[in-house]
Amino acid sequence: MALRVTNTLTGQKEVFEPLIPDLVRMYVCGPTPYDHTHIGHARAYTIFDLIRRYLELKGYRVFHVMNITDIDDKIIRRAKELNAPWEEVPKKYTEEFLDIITKLNIKIPHVMPKVTEHMEEIIEFIKGLIEKGYAYESHGSIYFNVDAFEDYGKLSKRKHREEWRQEEEVLKEKRKPYDFALWKKAKPGEPWWNSPWGSGRPGWHIECSVMSSKYLGEQFDIHGGGQDLIFPHHENEIAQSEAYFGVKPWVKYWIHVGYLTIKGEKMSKSLGNIIPVYEVFKKYKPEVLRLYLLSSYYRSPMDFTWEGLEQAKILYERLVILTENVKKILREENVPHRVRYDVRAIAKELSSIRKGFYESLDDDFNMAKTMPYVHRFVSFANKVLEYKPIFPIALLIMEFIKEMNIVLGVLDKHLVPTTDVEKKLNQVIDAIVKIRHKFRMEKDYKTSDWIRSELAKVGVKLFDTKDKTTWVIEY
Numbered sequence: 144m145a146l147r148v149t150n151t152l153t154g155q156k157e158v159f160e161p162l163i164p165d166l167v168r169m170y171v172c173g174p175t176p177y178d179h180t181h182i183g184h185a186r187a188y189t190i191f192d193l194i195r196r197y198l199e200l201k202g203y204r205v206f207h208v209m210n211i212t213d214i215d216d217k218i219i220r221r222a223k224e225l226n227a228p229w230e231e232v233p234k235k236y237t238e239e240f241l242d243i244i245t246k247l248n249i250k251i252p253h254v255m256p257k258v259t260e261h262m263e264e265i266i267e268f269i270k271g272l273i274e275k276g277y278a279y280e281s282h283g284s285i286y287f288n289v290d291a292f293e294d295y296g297k298l299s300k301r302k303h304r305e306e307w308r309q310e311e312e313v314l315k316e317k318r319k320p321y322d323f324a325l326w327k328k329a330k331p332g333e334p335w336w337n338s339p340w341g342s343g344r345p346g347w348h349i350e351c352s353v354m355s356s357k358y359l360g361e362q363f364d365i366h367g368g369g370q371d372l373i374f375p376h377h378e379n380e381i382a383q384s385e386a387y388f389g390v391k392p393w394v395k396y397w398i399h400v401g402y403l404t405i406k407g408e409k410m411s412k413s414l415g416n417i418i419p420v421y422e423v424f425k426k427y428k429p430e431v432l433r434l435y436l437l438s439s440y441y442r443s444p445m446d447f448t449w450e451g452l453e454q455a456k457i458l459y460e461r462l463v464i465l466t467e468n469v470k471k472i473l474r475e476e477n478v479p480h481r482v483r484y485d486v487r488a489i490a491k492e493l494s495s496i497r498k499g500f501y502e503s504l505d506d507d508f509n510m511a512k513t514m515p516y517v518h519r520f521v522s523f524a525n526k527v528l529e530y531k532p533i534f535p536i537a538l539l540i541m542e543f544i545k546e547m548n549i550v551l552g553v554l555d556k557h558l559v560p561t562t563d564v565e566k567k568l569n570q571v572i573d574a575i576v577k578i579r580h581k582f583r584m585e586k587d588y589k590t591s592d593w594i595r596s597e598l599a600k601v602g603v604k605l606f607d608t609k610d611k612t613t614w615v616i617e618y
């Protein structure tokens with residue numbers, strides 16, 4: 144079945160078809176690095192990583208661009224609070240952001256343009272909008288003339304002008320309360336750049352119109368961000384870009400990620416309920432947070448709970464143990480290689496799980512529908528491997544783990560091809576575990592527990608069942 148995507152612009156679930164065959168051009172609004180990256184940001188970026196990975200799994204090539212808003216009111220305000228040079232703020236928090244997305248195994252976008260490095264292009268774009276009659280100068284600032292653009296409100300479905308009001312602090316300068324700034328006249332003590340209209344800096348929305356088209360062209364496939372960006376940010380981006388390029392639609396699919404809430408409330412400074420990602424990393428591995436953030440349907444709001452993370456941890460550990468178990472079977476020499484009578488039935492169930500996995504992802508990347516297949520797979524594979532494992536079954540299971548992990552992205556450390564040295568190491572650990580097993584069977588628990596604790600010291604964790612022990616290396 145074909146992949147279907149919910150498009151905010153049309154409000155419909157549509158069959159996905161990129162403008163250029165096989166190549167998907169995707170722009171995701173990046174961070175304004177003025178404070179710590181929190182779990183709401185982590186959700187949005189993990190979701191766009193899921194989208195990119197699934198498109199790649201389906202055979203598309205994805206060209207992924209994400210901006211960094213390294214100059215903005217929030218950054219200037221923060222620098223004043225910290226009494227630091229303004230440049231220090233985006234530098235520090237961009238580093239943190241990149242560290243976090245790397246730990247979350249989010250594929251790094253191919254281009255990450257910064258506003259401060261695109262001033263010339265931004266000024267050119269604004270000049271063009273003035274020439275075409277879509278923008279005007281007032282008090283040294285430039286504003287977009289919303290009345291000149293007839294489609295305003297089509298993304299956010301706001302039909303009435305009263306719903307368009309924005310940037311109230313400059314009401315006196317604007318012709319209409321819903322016009323928005325493209326260029327802001329410099330205020331004393333604030334960073335500024337030269338322009339034909341005097342010194343100043345760009346408004347927030349113009350950067351995304353400029354930098355997305357610079358790299359992706361005048362029309363592209365996916366533009367995404369959090370749900371809170373629909374109005375005014377994305378609405379304004381459409382107005383600027385469709386006015387400037389004279390194309391419609393500027394972007395084919397608009398994708399928005401739902402809110403991440405805490406006890407049903409939006410995270411905010413005033414409520415004091417913001418959870419920075421580094422706080423979660425103190426208690427849980429990035430893989431666990433990633434798996435948790437992937438577990439719901441991206442358009443639905445997600446209410447963050449520590450219990451939910453605990454559940455994700457259990458699933459993550461089961462996935463790791465299964466992977467290690469299969470690896471062990473595949474490297475054992477005395478495992479039967481002959482196809483047994485029961486292989487057909489096992490392969491049939493695996494194939495049905497695999498089909499369900501793809502079908503639910505094809506349905507608008509719906510992970511809430513996909514996760515039950517992951518659970519079903521882990522339970523089934525564990526059951527199958529428990530009794531007399533054979534090579535061809537282990538092979539089927541391993542191939543599906545790899546395929547699934549292209550999207551889940553939590554088992555990479557356990558799926559790297561082993562070197563000869565690692566192979567030897569695995570055999571040595573297998574031997575130690577075998578020796579311990581002998582002590583266990585002889586009920587010499589003192590010795591077996593001592594071996595367990597010595598192995599734990601070097602990061603080898605053991606899991607005992609009635610008559611078997613499996614192990615994983617904790618990284």
Ligand SMILES: [Zn+2]
Pocket residue numbers: 171172173351376
């Ligand atoms: Zn943007």
